Amino acid sequence: EVQLLESEGGLQQPGGSLRVSCAASGFTFSSYAMSWVRQAPGKGLEWVSTISSNGGGTFYADSVKGRFTISRDNSKNTQYLQLNSLTPEDTAVYYCAKGRGWKMQDWSFDLWGRGTQVTVSS
Amino acid sequence: QSVLTQPPSVSGAPGQRVTVSCTGSSSNVGAGYAVHWYQHLRGTAPKLLIYEDYNRPSGVPDRFAGSKSGTSASLAITGLQAEDEADYYCQSYDSTLSSWVFGGGTKLTVL
Numbered sequence: 521e522v523q524l525l526e527s528e529g530g531l532q533q534p535g536g537s538l539r540v541s542c543a544a545s546g547f548t549f550s551s552y553a554m555s556w557v558r559q560a561p562g563k564g565l566e567w568v569s570t571i572s573s574n575g576g577g578t579f580y581a582d583s584v585k586g587r588f589t590i591s592r593d594n595s596k597n598t599q600y601l602q603l604n605s606l607t608p609e610d611t612a613v614y615y616c617a618k619g620r621g622w623k624m625q626d627w628s629f630d631l632w633g634r635g636t637q638v639t640v641s642s
Numbered sequence: 643q644s645v646l647t648q649p650p651s652v653s654g655a656p657g658q659r660v661t662v663s664c665t666g667s668s669s670n671v672g673a674g675y676a677v678h679w680y681q682h683l684r685g686t687a688p689k690l691l692i693y694e695d696y697n698r699p700s701g702v703p704d705r706f707a708g709s710k711s712g713t714s715a716s717l718a719i720t721g722l723q724a725e726d727e728a729d730y731y732c733q734s735y736d737s738t739l740s741s742w743v744f745g746g747g748t749k750l751t752v753l
Contacts, residue, residue, distance in 0.1 A: 524687075555742075557688075564644070564747035565680070565688065565731050581741055615688065621676070625735040626694060627742065628678035632687040 522546030524616045524633035531639045537604045540636055542616030543597060547631075550574070550594040553619035555629060556601050558612035558638075566612075570619065570627070571599060584610075606640045613637050645670060645736050646745035653751040654722045662717040662748045664732035670743060672713035675735040679708055679717045682729045682747075691730075692717060719750070727752045 527541040542554070555570040569590040570579045578590050587606075592599040603610065614636050617629035647665045654660040664677060671677055679692040690699055692708035695715065707718045715734075719726055732745040 557744075564729075565682070565733075565744040567733075567742040567744060570742070579741070582739070617688075620690075620693065625737075626676035627735075628676070628690060628693040628733065629680075629688075630690045630693065630699060632689070634687050 522631060524618065524631060526614065526616050526633045526636040529614065529636035529638040531641065532603075532606050533642050534607055534640055536606050536640070537602070538606065538638060539600055539602045540614055540638065541601075542599045542633055544599075544618070545597065547618070549597040553624075553627060554590075554592060554599045555617045555619055556590065556599075557615045557617050557629065557632075559615070559635075560609070560612040563612075565615075568614070569601065603638065606638075608640050611638065611640050644746045645739065645743050646732055646734060648730075648732060648745040648748045650746070651749045651751065653753055655753045656722050656724065658722050659718060659720045660722060660750065661719075662730050662732075662750070664715045664717070664745050666713050666715075666734060666736075668713065669738040670713075670734045670736040671710065671715055673737055675737075677708070677710050677715040678733045679706075680731045680733065681726075682731060684729070688731070722752055724752050726750060 556568040589602040616633040618631040620630040621627040676694040682688040695710045696708040
């Protein structure tokens with residue numbers, strides 16, 4: 521079955537760190553760019569980060585640049601998001617998403633996970 | 643505040659047609675970057691409805707149609723059904739921000 525499954529998120533204190541992962545199955549993981557998209561409580565979807573198929577290119581939203589790191593292990597069909605220096609504004613459901621398309625700027629997200637809740641609170 | 647502007651809500655009766663607009667600028671939609679549309683029920687995985695302006699992925703009914711002109715794009719839903727009640731988001735790329743961007747989302751209510 522084609523699917524993306526995020527690891528469990530959790531509760532962290534402000535300034536803390538957390539790593540979430542996303543396991544892919546049912547497609548050739550190493551052929552596709554992968555992304556993270558989040559949704560804060562009561563808000564819309566927000567693109568967070570994208571990594572190219574071979575991991576050579578990484579891209580970040582300004583809101584997380586310098587604090588979050590995206591990575592992938594194609595041998596394990598898994599991508600990761602390391603979240604550091606967390607603030608309450610990072611509280612959200614984090615979705616893993618598979619990219620589609622030829623031209624980078626025209627990429628869409630054609631397969632999504634069900635999301636994992638990350639809560640930042642003291 | 644998203645660079646892609648959507649109406650907060652739209653509504654229609656079963657069987658009717660509704661449209662959801664997505665207004666951008668010369669650094670995103672107007673620059674020719676593709677617009678994509680997603681359907682999202684909170685607590686579930688978002689679903690790609692339309693990619694590259696007007697294309698439907700396999701399995702998406704032809705009741706959903708996308709279009710684009712100038713700095714704006716639209717999603718039209720015909721033959722409204724109760725199951726269409728969800729949030730809808732447009733998405734594109736913005737060259738000024740150098741990032742992929744989503745609209746603020748539109749809540750569709752089927753009356």
